Structure formats: C-alpha cells, structure tokens
Amino acid sequence: xxxxxxxxxxxxxxxxxxxxxxxxxxxWDGVRNYQARNMLRDSMKIGDTAFFYYSGCxxxxxAGIVRVVKEGYADKTAFDPKHHxxxxxxxxxxxxxxVVDVKxxxxxxxxxxxEELRKHAGDALADLAVLRRGNRxxxxxxxxxxxxxxxxxx
DNA sequence: GCCAACGTTGGC
DNA sequence: GCCAACGTTGGC
Numbered sequence: 387x388x389x390x391x392x393x394x395x396x397x398x399x400x401x402x403x404x405x406x407x408x409x410x411x412x413x414w415d416g417v418r419n420y421q422a423r424n425m426l427r428d429s430m431k432i433g434d435t436a437f438f439y440y441s442g443c444x445x446x447x448x449a450g451i452v453r454v455v456k457e458g459y460a461d462k463t464a465f466d467p468k469h470h471x472x473x474x475x476x477x478x479x480x481x482x483x484x485v486v487d488v489k490x491x492x493x494x495x496x497x498x499x500x501e502e503l504r505k506h507a508g509d510a511l512a513d514l515a516v517l518r519r520g521n522r523x524x525x526x527x528x529x530x531x532x533x534x535x536x537x538x539x540x
Numbered sequence: 541g542c543c544a545a546c547g548t549t550g551g552c
Numbered sequence: 553g554c555c556a557a558c559g560t561t562g563g564c
Contacts, residue, residue: 393550419559442550500551520557522549 388429389528390436391516392452392488401438401449401493410490411455415463416471418483422525427458427484429527435491437528437536439516447499448536456487498539510535 392414394400404412417423430436434454440446460481464473476482500516507517515526528536 395550421559446551520549522558524549 388431388434389530389533390425390430390434391439391448391514391526391528392436393439393441393516393524395442396440396449397443400440401490404438404452404488404490405493411487413461413485413487415461415485417461417485417524418471418473419522419524422523423482423484425525425527426486430454430457430486430525432457435533436488437533440497445497445499445501447497447501447503448494449497450493451491452488453491454486455489458484458486461485494540496540498536502539503536506535 399412404410414426417426432454436452436454437448438450438452439448460478461471461476461483463469463471464476464481464483465478466472467474471483473482503511503514504517506512507514511517511532514528514532515521515523
C-alpha cells in the first residue's frame with residue numbers, strides 16, 4: 387500500500403466540504419498536469435492513503451487523511467464546455483485527464499502546518515516533495531517513513 | 541528540437 | 553500583491 391499527498395485550496399474544497407458530502411467521498415477532479423495525471427491513472431490503488439493538504443491559503447499544511455476507494459477513471463469535468471476545467475482535447479473515447487475517488491478517513495485535531503513540516507526538512511522529511519522549492523505538483527508520493535513521521539506530529 | 545514568451549502555482 | 557519556479561505553447 388502506498389501513501390500520497392494531495393493538494394486542495396480550502397477556499398474551493400476543504401476537508402470539511404468532504405466531510406459534509408454523502409458517503410464523505412468525492413472524485414478528485416481538476417488535475418491538469420501530466421505527472422500528477424499519471425499517478426492518478428496508474429499508481430494510486432484502492433486502500434492507498436493520502437494527506438489532504440491545504441495550499442493557496444493563509445496557513446498551508448496537512449488537514450487530515452483520505453483513502454482511495456476507486457481507482458483511476460476519466461475526469462468528466464474535462465468534457466463539459468461550461469466547466470472551469472474543460473479541455474477540448476479530452477473526450478470520453480480518449481480521455482486525457484483522470485480522477486480517483488477518495489473517502490475521508492479523518493480530519494486531524496489540528497492542522498499540521500507547512501511551517502512545522504519544514505522544521506524537519508533537514509532530517510525525517512528531507513525528501514518530502516511538498517517541501518522542495520518550486521514544487522507545484524498537486525499529487526505527490528509520500529514514503530512509509532515520511533507518513534509515519536508526520537503522524538507523530540499531530 | 542530549441543527556446544522565448546506566457547500562464548499558473550503557491551509561499552510569503 | 554509580489555515573485556520564483558516550472559509547465560506549456562508556438563514560432564522558427
């Protein structure tokens with residue numbers, strides 16, 4: 387089983403938004419980057435867990451945990467001309483963009499801020515993608531050791 | 541295939 | 553709002 391980190395802007399979709407949904411499950415749509423797409427399509431498996439990360443907000447950081455409940459399939463928002471994430475180059479016969487379904491596992495009692503993760507950039511989290519300068523990937527892998535370490539920070 | 545221009549991301 | 557980093561586009 388693998389671990390991941392998935393970014394979302396809480397102003398658009400927060401962990402509380404997810405918690406309020408029926409079955410607390412959503413398609414993780416809108417990813418328009420090939421590297422991230424490949425992970426959604428090929429690498430993320432049912433049972434994998436991911437950190438729900440807040441970006442583009444006042445206090446970026448990890449808000450909780452979600453679990454993959456459905457593996458990669460076409461991102462339908464790419465087919466809808468009225469949708470913000472529409473992409474004319476993607477169509478149902480040959481989809482360019484993919485989603486996985488994730489379900490809420492739990493919201494952390496408190497946000498583990500990026501600032502706090504950074505304190506361990508020299509040791510336990512030295513290779514954590516989200517700490518690297520200029521990192522913009524919205525889906526990144528997290529190692530087992532990194533996963534366990536972050537959980538001790540909660 | 542190169543690379544400049546441009547758009548987006550995301551922390552600060 | 554600023555700016556660094558990076559991906560994509562398009563002219564050549």
